[in-house]
Amino acid sequence: xxxxxxxxxxxxDNHPDLLPAPQDCKERLTILLHKQLDQIIDQEHxxxxxxxxxxxxxxxxxxxxxxxxxxxxSAREADIIQLERKYHTHNS
Numbered sequence: 001x002x003x004x005x006x007x008x009x010x011x012x013d014n015h016p017d018l019l020p021a022p023q024d025c026k027e028r029l030t031i032l033l034h035k036q037l038d039q040i041i042d043q044e045h046x047x048x049x050x051x052x053x054x055x056x057x058x059x060x061x062x063x064x065x066x067x068x069x070x071x072x073x074s075a076r077e078a079d080i081i082q083l084e085r086k087y088h089t090h091n092s
C-alpha cells in the first residue's frame with residue numbers, strides 16, 4: 001500500500017519555498033543586481049575612499065556576486081522573494 005500523508009500540505013509541491021522561481025522574476029532581479037554591481041564597481045574605482053569605505057564597497061561587491069550566483073544556480077521562489085525584499089524590488 002503506498003504512503004498517503006495525513007495532510008496534503010506535507011507534499012513538497014505545496015510548499016512555495018521548494019518551488020523553482022519563475023524565470024521572469026529571476027531575470028528581473030538579475031538585471032537589477034547587475035546594474036547595482038556596475039555602480040559598486042564604478043565607486044570602487046573612484047579615488048578618495050578611506051579604508052572603511054573600501055572594505056564596505058568590497059563586501060557589497062562580494063555579496064551581490066554571491067546573490068547573483070544563488071539566483072543562477074539554486075533560486076527557489078522563496079529565495080527570490082527574500083532577495084527582492086533585501087534589495088527592495090517588489091514590483092507588483
